[in-house]
Amino acid sequence: MSTPAEVAERRAKVRQLAQGGASGRQIAAQIxxxxxxxRRDLALPDEPxxxxxxxxxxxxxxTEEAVSQxxxxxxxxxxxxxxxxxxxxxxxxxxCGALRAAADQLAAQADAFADYYPRATG
Structure with missing residues (x-):
């Protein structure tokens, strides 16, 4: 499995070769x-x-921001x-309906949290 740095390096090389006029097949063979x-590397946005x-x-x-809000x-x-x-x-x-629906959804989230982190919420 490639590290993020190796993937970023490969993507940069693929873009460089493509800009130089190499075909997808030529690039694949070269690297x-x-x-x-x-094809996937060229389709992805150029982001880290x-x-x-x-x-x-x-x-x-x-999540911290959402809970704070x-x-x-x-x-x-x-x-x-x-x-x-x-x-x-x-x-x-x-x-009343909106408050009850929100309370039900939040209770379900709290229950899921308690199931996932029983020691922290016990």
Whole structure:
């Protein structure tokens, strides 16, 4: 298995050879990969290869931000005091349904989290 650095180096070489006019078959033969690999490398945007650890760190940062935003949104709803806000029956039904649906979805996420991290949530 190639490291992210090796993949990035190969992709750069493939692009360089293609810009020089080499065919996919010629590039594949020269660098020792399949012509399908050359085709895929040329089809990908020219961006850095991210390692698994970097992807995991990015995902953790995104999740941290989402949970932080959730806390702020919950506080906004609490501050708005929807149960004590005058509204017509349809609006009240809609708000109540939206709050219950969100609570159910969040409870399911909390349950999944507890299943995955039992020692941290026990």
């Amino acid at each position: 020792g990969v399949s012509k399908d690999t050359v 290869v991210v390692s698994r650890a970097e992807r995991m760190a990015q995902r953790a940062a995104q 959730l806390g702020a949104a919950v506080q906004d709803v609490i501050d708005a005091r929807p149960a004590y806000t005058l509204a017509d029956d349809e609006t009240a039904r809609r708000w």
